[in-house]
Amino acid sequence: MRETRYIRAIAEALHEEMARDEDVFVVGEDVGGPGGAFSATKGLMEAYGERRVRDTPISESAIIGLAIGAAAEGLRPVAEVMFADFLTVCMDQLVNQMAKTRYMFGGMYTLPVVVRAPGGAGLNAGPQHSQSLEAWFAHVPGLKVVSPATPYDAKGLLKSSIRDDNPVIFLEHKALYGSKGEIPDEEYLVPLGKADVKRIGKDVTVVAASRMVHEALDAAKDLSKDGIEAEVIDLRTITPLDRETIFTSVEKTSRLVVAHEAVKAFGIGAEISAMVTEEMLDHLDAPVLRVGAPFVPVPFNLERYYLPNARDIAAAVRRVMEY
């Protein structure tokens, strides 16, 4: 084991998969030279050359279309979109093309595309560079949506995503890029579609994704002082959603809080809440509470009021405990 930053874990995954499979290539803006805006692809150009590391014009629709067309022919593109907010610029290619190609053509095509994009606030990057849009993509059949919270998961999930034969929207969190964590020296994969119990607890389940996993863990530590033992589940993959891990935990705890950074209204927390109450209403000792951002764009200057945090999660947990 060794300590690695989240961004380096991603870079490692790319390096390893490119070394393993000649069909894997990387495409995006500035992905050569300095390795993209956040240096996730640093070193790839030196290692694999211009053929497999493709710097493009600023044309996100062309980037995604390129990936789709190449993947349909059997290549395994990893496309980078510099900020998740820019996925809007190529939304047709992602949703009407990439997600539907296989179905629309009756299974004729297989599309092993990974689209990497960093989302999330926390860097004062303003309303057009800070959004968390996973709920949109989770609503689109044909896509898988992945959202790692730790370096370990980032590396293992990215490798699995590259090997997966389906289009994957791989949502990194830019405020986590510098965060550190242990990863094994030997190769490993983290399977898609499996949530991870990041902390075992018996009193309440907290389901979280991406950066909110860390806030949930902080909250859990705090709650523990008051004798409340929260089980923290890191979704890791949004679709396919790991219903089982969630159900199993809630069966034990009978209480659920869901936390994500995206706007609370119509976010993924709604689906998880609805799903759990649908299936196990009588099991619940309290309403499912959701923690998410308020219904406002991400302000440049007021992020500290905007971002949901450990305190909010702890407060929600206390409310369900006291219910």
Place this chain on the structure above:
Amino acid sequence: MRETRYIRAIAEALHEEMARDEDVFVVGEDVGGPGGAFSATKGLMEAYGERRVRDTPISESAIIGLAIGAAAEGLRPVAEVMFADFLTVCMDQLVNQMAKTRYMFGGMYTLPVVVRAPGGAGLNAGPQHSQSLEAWFAHVPGLKVVSPATPYDAKGLLKSSIRDDNPVIFLEHKALYGSKGEIPDEEYLVPLGKADVKRIGKDVTVVAASRMVHEALDAAKDLSKDGIEAEVIDLRTITPLDRETIFTSVEKTSRLVVAHEAVKAFGIGAEISAMVTEEMLDHLDAPVLRVGAPFVPVPFNLERYYLPNARDIAAAVRRVMEY
């Protein structure tokens, strides 16, 4: 009162608002001559001329950008996007620009834009011409989302949307265009943000939107034969969501089914279910059930299996009644 088709009701709203206010103009592909793909804008060119009825190249981003820029200067554009699926092509303009302009610039701008787009399946138009995407827009602060089910509401809501000082995504349902309903001869408005109880009942609440309102009403008729009296609420506006009308009804019935045509997973039903269980768990005699499309794209040939219908709603209601 007189009987009018949904599509004519929309055309009437446009006519009346253009007559009333010189700042209202219509822009989109083919909106002149034959009045767009579905003839919603028919007759406007004759009545208001080329200055106020603007046929554009096939360039949806330019259309929405045009609307934003013009609205910021005080005009009141009504932009048509031919199918709701094509909103993906101009998603940046809708989400990063239109929705955020007011907030981002600290209230400097007011954007009275209406973007009309027909969604929904039922015409065998295939996966790229049949989607229901309201959940995406409902997740975006700064937008209002409207979705009428009847000619009466279509006209009244469109007029209100045009007069509203905020960007409105106005989602029509193309399979409803030919449907008929009564509308008054005199002018009227239907306010945004107010759901409508389309049928009064005491046993169960069915919240529905757009075409599913009619399926819910059919289901209610059927259920009534078995002595189950369903209250059917037509959301009409998705954001702002009329929480009060929903809560009031569920307080009475203690049972809730939510029906929409969009894919069930991560759809608007999730938000409504989560919201209701959050606030009134102890009031519920059964889990909130959701009726929506399966997690697959809309097939060309298998729509009859794909589309949620009155039978599905009735079945869900029976399940909550028997719970």
Place this chain on the structure above:
Amino acid sequence: MVNKEELLRLLYLMVKVRRVEECLVDIFSQGKIPGFIHVGIGQEAVSAGVCSCLRERDVVFTTHRGHGQALAKGIDLNRFMAEIYGRRDGFCKGKAGSMHIASREAGVAGSNGIVGGGLPIAVGNAFAAQYRNEDRVTVCFFGDGASNEGTFHESLNLAALWNLPVVFCCENNGWAQFTPQKVYMKLQNISKRAESYGMIGVTVDGDDVLMVREEAEKAVERAIRGMGPTLLECKTHRWLGHYVGDPQKYRTTEEVEEVRKFDPIIRFQKYLLENKHVDRQYLDGLEAGIKMEIEEALAFAENSPIAPAEELFTDVYA
């Protein structure tokens, strides 16, 4: 020079495309086909001219008005027809319909319901050929209207930059749905836009199949030789409405009649007759053969079962 065998093949393709589409208009009007369809009657010289110089392994991306493009590329008529009927034996199990027909074997990568949506994907297809050093070319069809979408710009720019083996074929029929070209763009020749990308652009009379063929051959040659993409604009005429059933109130009956004088088939037949490549009897024989082909395809399609409900859930994920 196009040899006699090839001349006859061009004729065959054009007549076949015409008759198939006439048949589609017919059966659609009878309510046998669900959804809506777009036909390119009058535009056959473009598909035939371009696709006839492609090999099986070359790939075409077609449009919503793409029956001709797919047929000229050699897609199997039976399964094509079954797809339009939405039946299980269609190329896409009936999930696609007229607007999204594809066949891997025939090198028809599939048509798109999003105007301009296929362009970036075609670039990706050509990229794969270059990446793997495959000797093949990609052709991407699109309309005059589509040349105003942002994807047109991004796709041609990228293809030119990377010198990809692709031909962008603009089937310019002068209309985008109900709106004539002059209303929605200032330029007349869309091929002019090639210069924005440092690409070669050519405009030809798209109703003259031999001219289309000639320029297409050059473009394909350039692509395969690593000399980069071409924007080939073929000016042609849309005889019918935008979709089958379109009452065409936006043009006069005279205009609708007028365009028929450009008939690329009559024109080509005249050429072949004058040059004694064929005689009337040959033409009759050809028509008869195509008629039987189509009847067979209709029977195949109509006998093909409707996909079962379970098919709703397949093919979403690999």
Place this chain on the structure above:
Amino acid sequence: MVNKEELLRLLYLMVKVRRVEECLVDIFSQGKIPGFIHVGIGQEAVSAGVCSCLRERDVVFTTHRGHGQALAKGIDLNRFMAEIYGRRDGFCKGKAGSMHIASREAGVAGSNGIVGGGLPIAVGNAFAAQYRNEDRVTVCFFGDGASNEGTFHESLNLAALWNLPVVFCCENNGWAQFTPQKVYMKLQNISKRAESYGMIGVTVDGDDVLMVREEAEKAVERAIRGMGPTLLECKTHRWLGHYVGDPQKYRTTEEVEEVRKFDPIIRFQKYLLENKHVDRQYLDGLEAGIKMEIEEALAFAENSPIAPAEELFTDVYA
């Protein structure tokens, strides 16, 4: 011809923009400004040349590298600075920051964080002027990199088609973030792309403020007279990295030094000195005045309160 008063104003604008941005680099490096900022040091002649021929009621759309554009258009420096600090007295109450500064009074419609995102909106602004028959012009700034986005194509096409009173000003600094122009496009002169839309395109030396001014005047004139839009490309140089703090590993120290020889301010000062429009003392006085302006603005910004938490919830809906 530009009269003396205007010459001096050009100098003032350029020096002011330079000094403000130098100051921003400084205070950003001291950690006083949240987020990230992009400066256009070395590109001042473009903003000054273009904006100096605009009237108050004319409107500019700026970019992420838009401080110079906003300042040259006459935005108030105090509230500009407060915005960059994210303070309540900023033009946008601090919600916008460096990347989205706007001011209605000054005719700065706001800058955009989405490359190419402002182009369609600028077209809408010009449309409103035409719709209401207002005597004003819209200028939309964007970068060389942005000219590859689909929105560039759609926007210029529509503006040309409708003959809208807008000038598209491409501030071509040869770089899109970390990638030089030659890597991401084949064309050298972006103004060439104007032809795709039947629009006039011009390329000028963007480090020569008088040439920029001359061509900008003509373009503005055309726009106002109903002669339609212009694509005005100004070739200039980005001295620093993409964002402040960018280590610029993608270019050599020589290259970084090299570009400074194009200094538009030194060049213009030389011209003014040679032609005896100014002397050294004047230049010193100007610098001193600007320094004080900036100090005042810094004090204003730093004394401006941070917006209260309630501001989070305002301005979402009208």
